[in-house]
Amino acid sequence: MTASTQVKLKPGDTIGILGGGQLGRMLAMAAARLGLRCQVFSPDPDSPAFDVVMNATCAEYADVEALELFAGDVDVITYEFENVPAAAAMILAARRPVLPDRQILETTQDRLAEKDFVKRLGIGTADYADVTSAAGLRAAIARIGLPAVIKTRRFGYDGKGQAIIRDGDDPDRVWADLSTRSAILEAFIPFEREVSMIAARSADGHVECFDVTENEHRDHILKISRAPADISDALAAQARDIAESIASALNYVGVLAVEMFVVAGAGGPTLLVNEIAPRVHNSGHWTLDGASISQFEQHIRAIAGWPLGKPVRHGEVTMTNLIGDEINSYEQWLTVPGATVHLYGKGPPRPGRKMGHVTQVGTLPPKTT
């Protein structure tokens, strides 16, 4: 019996959440709506998620005593970010079920391991190569060609820890600037569009997918998501199959996001997996207002051992991130009919910081996803 199949929470039980950002905050609010309590663990005293729970643990992830006390206070543990330190996850998992299973982090914390995993499932990705030196980078460029994208294997997000290499760039300088000893080079994909699939999987293997979402990034940060994506039903079904086979192969419990590129092919557009996020995901925020059940609630249901919901979308949905200074436009957004405004309670804006988002539901008739 694995951790995932042991969990069956009752209303009033407590979920421990690692990470105190907006994702943890929205997870805690979804749990509250289901009559479940949350305790948030975060080293940042200004964590936005602290505002919406009665009990919080403000401590470093290396603080063993704090981790142990936290585990003692909760019935199951989950996380809002993939970079949970392995040691912390191990300490917690010895005391309480940690869902999704912490071993999944070993795959998703490492871009190379993740790409290898996806490839082994027979799912398409960009060509890629392991790079550990400037010489290795030159060899990888020779094989993969340019333009290409070099990424650190670990701790990258929102475009951090990556760079595009174009014809004429000096690989030695690129390598030096990246300041890492382990990276991967990926072929640059001239995609038609970026899409993502938010899927929930319960401990009994049941999977529920939301509609494929189409994403626009600006400066490597998600700016707008639209559901459903403007792709064929056949391609949407493929996206669903990909997410399902990834979730099943990981024996995943909870919500995960699979980012994909839609690329032109001789026989029509095809999908390449760009990244897996073992958590709720910005491109699924539209589900809070645009569907009968949100990604946050699906995640909570999955880790609580409760049945997943079958989401019904309320119409065409657009989600717009408020990034950095854009938060200052919240008063204008409050006056837009039909717009639902989410502010994360983060204090002063910083460039590139996700401060809130706005959902708008259009007028197409609802459709069962």
Place this chain on the structure above:
Amino acid sequence: MTASTQVKLKPGDTIGILGGGQLGRMLAMAAARLGLRCQVFSPDPDSPAFDVVMNATCAEYADVEALELFAGDVDVITYEFENVPAAAAMILAARRPVLPDRQILETTQDRLAEKDFVKRLGIGTADYADVTSAAGLRAAIARIGLPAVIKTRRFGYDGKGQAIIRDGDDPDRVWADLSTRSAILEAFIPFEREVSMIAARSADGHVECFDVTENEHRDHILKISRAPADISDALAAQARDIAESIASALNYVGVLAVEMFVVAGAGGPTLLVNEIAPRVHNSGHWTLDGASISQFEQHIRAIAGWPLGKPVRHGEVTMTNLIGDEINSYEQWLTVPGATVHLYGKGPPRPGRKMGHVTQVGTLPPKTT
């Protein structure tokens, strides 16, 4: 300058909420979504609203020191129930803006004052009479006829503090059973349907109404609400006019609910006001999932000095209360496609206790309310 026009919160500011039940809980969650903090004041250590806020004050409403400390911690104060003790409201209002204005409570805490107020606005109500003795009850029956409903002037809710008097009942016994010295007798209304209007009014006098909601009670407790109510557009417009004129006459800031009866008339159905609730209301819970903005968020916006939203309904909406033991069916509800389940985190069920609710959004196209 009145209290209401002084308030203009910024994200990160704190709202004080008197009352820790499910209404306070859902208000706090709506505030959190807007980046506002809440502090809940409630004498009950098991208050469900405590679960979703960082700071709570567990103290009696007569505890002056606790009230003063609470006022010092918050930027504006609101309440989830109309029976806020007048002394508490006065102490708080001397220190922070209390919205809706505490003087409104003097009208709405007293069924007689409320009926007089509605009548003065030229709005229809059931015939009624002030009753302060058994002899007075007999006289009132002689004037109003039977069946009729006797209600205590204060502290009634969910059918508590009231009784139907029918032909053959003994008025002396009814009066004795009611154990009060101030009551009103109301004509029994053979209504076609019960409806309610949830309206929000901002300090600048702007009013936004949700669609008229149709309500079914069982054992005097709301069981099902449906939006929109099955009434003509003309009658819906009348309901809106009634709510607007009540809100304006009270110089109201926040959300209020007006319960009305639809009664057959020679010239078609007409509306009689049954009750005013100076707060968010159970019959508006459908707005959480069935509209682009909820009654809770409208209330928060109004008392924060923020612009009200223009709600867009997502379809035909049904809200079903889970009362007492019905909460035990939550697992079945979790499996109903499109159903959104709300559990209030209240601990063990008691008969008649509101434990949660379920929203279902149907398939009619969205319509601007």
